[in-house]
Amino acid sequence: MVPELTTVADDEAVVPLPGGVRTYHELDPSTSYDLDGVEVTTLARPGGRLLAVFATVNDVHFGETECGMVEGTDIGPVLRSGPDEPPYPEMMNRAAVAEIRALRRGAGPDAVIAKGDLTTRGVRTEFDAFLACYGGFGDRLFTIRGNHDAQGELFADLPTQRVELDGAILALLDTTIERAASGRLTADQLAWLDEVGRTADRPVVVFGHHHPWNPDSAQRSNSYFGINPDDSDALVEVFARRPALRGYFAGHTHRNRVRTFSRLPGIPVVEVASVKDFPGSWAEYRVFEGGILQVHRRVSSPEALDWTDRTRAMFHGAYAAYSFGELADRCFGFASHRPLSTGCG
Numbered sequence: 001m002v003p004e005l006t007t008v009a010d011d012e013a014v015v016p017l018p019g020g021v022r023t024y025h026e027l028d029p030s031t032s033y034d035l036d037g038v039e040v041t042t043l044a045r046p047g048g049r050l051l052a053v054f055a056t057v058n059d060v061h062f063g064e065t066e067c068g069m070v071e072g073t074d075i076g077p078v079l080r081s082g083p084d085e086p087p088y089p090e091m092m093n094r095a096a097v098a099e100i101r102a103l104r105r106g107a108g109p110d111a112v113i114a115k116g117d118l119t120t121r122g123v124r125t126e127f128d129a130f131l132a133c134y135g136g137f138g139d140r141l142f143t144i145r146g147n148h149d150a151q152g153e154l155f156a157d158l159p160t161q162r163v164e165l166d167g168a169i170l171a172l173l174d175t176t177i178e179r180a181a182s183g184r185l186t187a188d189q190l191a192w193l194d195e196v197g198r199t200a201d202r203p204v205v206v207f208g209h210h211h212p213w214n215p216d217s218a219q220r221s222n223s224y225f226g227i228n229p230d231d232s233d234a235l236v237e238v239f240a241r242r243p244a245l246r247g248y249f250a251g252h253t254h255r256n257r258v259r260t261f262s263r264l265p266g267i268p269v270v271e272v273a274s275v276k277d278f279p280g281s282w283a284e285y286r287v288f289e290g291g292i293l294q295v296h297r298r299v300s301s302p303e304a305l306d307w308t309d310r311t312r313a314m315f316h317g318a319y320a321a322y323s324f325g326e327l328a329d330r331c332f333g334f335a336s337h338r339p340l341s342t343g344c345g
Contacts, residue, residue: 004324005038006279008331009295010045010286021300043333048289051167054111055100057282058209058251059274061148062089062119062133063126067277068314075315079277081307088307089120089276093133095301096275096282101136103284110165112137113172115251116146116209117274118156127155142172146209146252147183150176160192167287167336168203171196171245175210175227182224183210183252185231190238197242203336204244205285205292211250211271212236216262226252236263243338246292249283256281256296256325258332268334270294273323277311280304281330289336296330 006021007014010029015022015038024035029045067079067088081088101108114134119126127149134141142163143156150157163170171193175183185208197204212232213224220229227235239245240263247268254274261269273281280299285292299308312320324330 005040005327006298006300006330007296008040008043008327009284010043010293010333012295013040013042014298014300015040020302020305021298043293043295043331046288046291046293046333046336050286050288052110052165052287053104054113054165054170054285054287055103055109055282056113056115056207056249056272056285057093057096057100057134057275058115058272059117059146059254059276060089060093060096060114060130061117061274061276062093062129063123064089064120064276067311068319070315077313079311079314085303090129090133091303092276092280092299092307093130095299095304096280097133097136098301099297099299100282108137108140109284110140111163111170112141113163113170113207114141114143115172115207115249116144116176117148117251118143118146119149122149122151122153124153124155127153142170144172144207144209145174145176147176147181150178150180152179159186159189162196165287167289168205168292169196169200169244171204171206173206173208175208175250183208183227183231185227185235187234190231190234193235193245194238194242197238197245200242200244202244203246203292204242205246206239206248208248208250210252212248212269214259214261214269226250236261239264239267246336246338247334255323256329258329266335266338268294268332272296273325275299277314277323278308278320279312279324280308291333291335293333294331 161172211226257271259269284295
């Protein structure tokens with residue numbers, strides 16, 4: 001079996017080994033290494049000082065008890081926690097929180113963004129369980145609803161949020177439609193984002209639960225699983241005219257993927273896989289003066305690795321390749337600024 005290199009940063013790499021992982025620290029940026037027989041090239045470090053560090057999670061699904069079900073099919077396998085095991089959403093998220101707290105030698109991140117599907121049935125008791133796990137981050141925690149959260153009871157339903165960090169503004173958008181799996185953006189939200197981009201004195205990174213439709217696609221469907229085509233077009237237009245907007249980051253699809261659109265060269269359009277099952281993902285962001293790095297993390301407690309290795313078999317074994325993505329979908333850098341004259345990176 002070829003080792004799946006989990007994480008590469010500008011100074012660090014995580015190499016999978018039988019029964020666990022090994023983390024290599026204090027590596028040099030833009031340098032190739034042989035680590036336990038795995039070829040690794042570290043990310044380039046953006047110029048300037050490190051200004052902020054923040055983290056994101058998504059698709060944490062408190063309250064879920066069965067993993068791998070696709071309604072109306074028997075695709076399988078369907079997996080559940082064992083009788084002597086804690087519920088897997090609680091176990092996976094507790095381990096993710098412990099890892100996020102350990103960032104910056106235990107100082108933790110400047111912010112934690114939970115971008116949707118905090119719950120499974122959209123009920124307050126599940127949201128309370130989410131808060132019991134993540135609430136220790138206090139005023140550093142920011143939540144966005146996902147489609148599972150928009151099922152009736154109201155919580156975390158702010159249409160827009162602005163989070164200011166040294167070196168970056170985080171713009172949060174609620175993309176949900178009540179009781180629907182797909183997403184949308186309203187004219188008011190787009191006008192708000194346009195104004196954030198117009199007045200920003202630092203790069204703006206945008207977050208929502210749903211991913212946008214690709215305007216380069218030959219298929220245009222109003223039943224698109226992400227943000228509908230019309231609203232996606234409008235979002236792309238805001239990005240195109242506001243150079244401060246540097247990337248869009250979603251969850252929802254339970255996979256790691258980076259796309260670029262022809263109207264937005266150099267702008268990453270990103271999906272990050274779920275916490276609750278394979279590969280057990282959360283993401284760290286390092287904000288430098290000259291750019292931002294996304295560093296994918298696989299939750300790596302022994303219990304988490306055991307569960308996520310079991311869930312890689314979902315969907316007749318196709319889930320692992322779908323959800324993990326390529327290394328460039330997980331760990332990458334992007335610039336802080338676009339030239340105003342061209343509107344591209």
